[in-house]
Amino acid sequence: MTFQLDLSAADLLLLLPEIFLTLWLCVVLSLDFSLKRITHQQLGYLSIAGLGITGLILFGFDQAGTTGALFKNMFVLDRLALLFKLIIVGATALVLFMSIDYVRDFRFFRGEYYFMVVMSAIGMMFMASSNDLLSVFVTLEFSTFGFYVLVAYLREDQRSSEAGLKFFILGVFAAGLLAYGISLVYGETGTLIFSDMTGTSGSYGLAIGYIMIFAALGFKIGAVPFHAWIPDTYQGAPTPVTAFLSIAPKGAALAILIRMFYVSLASFKPMWVLLFVVASIFSMTYGNIVAIAQKNIKRLLAYSGIAQIGNVMIGLAAGTKQGSDAIMFYLLTYLFANLGAFAVIIAVSQVIKSDEIEDYNGLNRRSPFLAASMLLFLLSLAGVPPLAGFIGKIYLFIAAMREELYILLIVGLINIVISMYYYLIVVKKMYINEPTDPSPIAASLPIKVAVYVGIAGTVLLGVYPGPFIDWAVDATLMFSNIGGPTTAALPLLPGG
Amino acid sequence: MGEYSLLIILFAPFLGAIALMFVPRQEAFLVRMTAAIAAGISLLASFYIFFAYDTAKGGFQFVQRYAWSDELGIAFYLGVDGIGGPLVFASAILLFAGIFVSWHIQDRTKEFYIFLLILAAATIGVFMSLDLFFLYFFYEMSVLPMYLLLGVWGSHTKGYLSMTDPEGRTLRDSIGFIFNFGSNSKEYAAMKLTLFLSAGAVVALMGILLIYHFSGLHTFDIVVLREQAHFSGNLGTLIWILIFFGFASIAPIWPLHSWSPVGHAAAPAATSMLHAGVLMKLGHFSIIRVAYEIMPELTRELIPIAAILCVFSIIYGGLVSYFAKDTKYVIGYSSSSHMGYIFLGMAALNYISLSGAVIYMFAHALATSMLFAMAGWVYDQTHTRDIPSLGGLVERMPFIAGAFIVACMASIGMPGTINFIAEIMIIVGSWDKYPFQVVVAVLGIVLTLAYMFKMMRGLFYGKLDPEYAHTADAKQWVDRMPLLLLIVCSITLGIFPGHFYEVVRSTVEPMVDRINHVVPLITQNTQGLFP
DSSP states (O other): OOOOOOOOHHHHHHTHHHHHHHHHHHHHHHHHHHOSSOOHHHHHHHHHHHHHHHHHHHHHHHHHTOOEEETTTTEEEOHHHHHHHHHHHHHHHHHHHHHHHHGGGOTTOOSHHHHHHHHHHHHHHHHHHBOBHHHHHHHHHHHHHHHHHHHTOOTTOHHHHHHHHHHHHHHHHHHHHHHHHHHHHHHHHSOOBGGGGTTOOOOHHHHHHHHHHHHHHHHHHTOTTSOTTHHHHHHHSOHHHHHHHHHHHHHHHHHHHHHIIIIITGGGHHHHHHHHHHHHHHHHHHHHHHHHTOOBHHHHHHHHHHHHHHHHHHHHHHTSHHHHHHHHHHHHHHHHHHHHHHHHHHHHHHHHOOOBGGGGTTHHHHOHHHHHHHHHHHHHHHTOTTSHHHHHHHHHHHHHHHTTOHHHHHHHHHHHHHHHHHHHHHHHHHHTSOOSSOOOOOOOHHHHHHHHHHHHHHHHHHHOOHHHHHHHHHHTGGGGGGOSOTTTTSOOOTTO | OGGGHHHHHHHHHHHHHHHHHTSOTTOHHHHHHHHHHHHHHHHHHHHHHHHHOOTTTOSSEEEEEEEEETTTTEEEEEEEOTTHHHHHHHHHHHHHHHHHHTTTOOTTHHHHHHHHHHHHHHHHHHHHBOBHHHHHHHHHHHHHHHHHHHHHHOOOOTTTTSEEOTTSOEEOOHHHHHHHTTOOOHHHHHHHHHHHHHHHHHHHHHHHHHHHHHTSSOOOBHHHHHHHOOOOHHHHHHHHHHHHHHHHTTTTOTTSOTHHHHHHHHSOHHHHHHIIIIITHHHHHHIIIIIIHHOHHHHHHHTHHHHHHHHHHHHHHHHHHHHOOBHHHHHHHHHHHHHHHHHHHHHTOOHHHHHHHHHHHHHHHHHHHHHHHHHHHHHHHHSOOBGGGOOOTTTTOHHHHHHHHHHHHHHHTOBTBHHHHHHHHHHHHHTTTOHHHHHHHHHHHHHHHHHHHHHHHHHHSSOOOGGGTTOOOOOSHHHHHHHHHHHHHHHHHHHOOHHHHHHHHHHHHHHHHHHHHOOOOOOOOOTTTOO
């Protein structure tokens, strides 16, 4: 295999969002040390502006239908990638809004925090576009690198250092698994490009290789049994970083999972469906049951995140175009609800300096706005109508049911009830219990922006999801040919 | 104007709730007025649809349909028939009355009215949904506000949940005891109610999704499904059972009732009114709307389940009510006992009995909400619901005592109230098919008489404890108006039931014909589910 890089300007246009954001970021970083008077807040807003412009470019691409492939198909820009990139950029922008006040109190803060966050975001944007195993490895490590630093950012806090170390060791281990898996797959197939691997015959080497890659990506999305790092890391990391970790890398890794399993492993579908069914059932059940026992709100959201990934994997298990649509819609709903919840946590913790659920007692009396928004976000995560999470869950269930995966439907529905219990415990603390300290809690403007965006998204996707569902449907048109049911041998029902 | 009535009824409370978010919380009067105006608009529009419903035409009227998601086959599809229409009317009456009943709530008034409006609007939404997805959407949406209404504004049940027999020995509510874990706090009641109802809801959702999938039509449209979907065999039975028990858990049918009296006891008055008045009817209504409409054949085969269970509901609920000492507990269990009558009327599949069941839903909503409103008033004045420690309150609150007697009479089914017509229709209609159950139901009426009189005597007659000498009657118009509204509705419709009866008949008659005369359908291939 020889690489020839013959790029034209038109080709480079496909890379415009990433190139623009990188340049913008370098400018922001150099402004930081060249201009003495620039404040960290201004740096934050500048970074957000860059992300905003990038988002506009991506949206323009999406509307104009700009698609293409670069570097011998290593980098593809299709509508799937565009939608995932938009999710990543949106999440990053919201995270920066939440960070602006939070990072002001960092002792060792020099403005490089924003650089780290956006750099990771760029890595994840590349992940969403990567179409071969080599670029998967490079982009995945690229994006994780920023996180290693960010998680351990609170140097004086032991928990943060512990979180950073745990994340680093397990992350490196996952990287090792990924590299080993890639080498096995390459040895068996002789190619690295996803789309060239279709039609390869099965072998043990291939199976082991793919299971290793699945494990490495499962580590990124935090699926059971690769979830062990999540609670401690979420609890120890600075809260905006936790918020970032809870959505953006999951989105990027899901883009790779969808591409890899839908494109290169389409012919082995019955086998990997089983893998996802098992992982999904365990993630949902384990995450929800363990979340009941949590005393810390960040740990609670960590376990609920494991359960949410279990829900997302229902879509992967369905293995159809509709499954991938449902995943993308669900990610959108999860983005708003989860980031909104973290924004409330940041606002509260800045005043009360605690993340214990016990300290949320009487939040409704101290800040009706924050309590009501937290209520909304938690109920959306639980899947209560008319909020976004409900539509997302129904969509996933319908996708699973079309593939006759009734077991996922049953487990998923039971888990809705289980999850309702621990979300309601938090609601109980906020609304029913009386506060020990009734002083009001005020949120700063940037955090309010994040909360308002979260509310708007959660409600809008819940009551008017039509256009967003259509958007997700259009983004995965390339998978329409693999929509056939797994059980094609069984007779379909009349009219079906 | 007329054709948008349903949108007005549904969205007036929602918009009221949204408007309330922007009303400053110090302006308590403005908060209450906003809620009252929203509910008033809803009430007027529902009054209009109740009387403008064309009984000659029947079927679904005031239909509104908007595309929502073509990909999933969901449309925002509203319409009422002769069953939904009266229940929408009942919900609007209860919401309007409930807002005035809770006029004196001081703690977080704004949030209270927001949640109350959302609760009522969601209930109304169920009664007018012609799309299975939205039926569930509103159904589940009505459960969550209950949690906060109970948990925040409710009251603890303290020690008096235990019951004593006439000799003063302590009894146990066996089923309630098993599920109660000895806890009487309002938080516990709220959590239990929410989890029970959500569990029931997901069971029903499973059934709905199976209908969606196995109909092969990929639509949630009830009208299309009832014309084209056919279910039978094991799969059909499974779906029917899921739908029936999923929705019956909110009704609540014995043995799924244990959340309900605990919830009633903990809830503030207005919430109990809506809960007992209309929330519980969501169960019967949804069973009729989903099981009766879409699976008529299976309904004919399987509805005897309801006829068997309703006996336990009637007797068990009645006996517990007789021995209970807590006013709200008595009324709560009497509600769950009376729900048995509705199930009996539904099970007999006769058009008189089914019409009776529908009218009973409406009648019970009015009667029981009056009782809850007054139990709430007595509790607010005396801060206890323990019947033995109360007495002689008629001296202090003559208006409440008088209204309470009327409410008891309505609950028993005295001629002159709409309850009488409903009970007679259920009993007459069911006699041919279920004579044993009818005998039980008549005994149940006697039992109702016994516990209602016992409670009335315990609260209002006898010697007044000097501790309660300071209690006050309902003197302001805001306090009297809701009770008078409910009494007037109950008695007016009881004396002039003609239009109401025609409205119900126009829908029930074709439905019963359809169920009793359906021709055997082509056997469905169920290999997908049961290979």
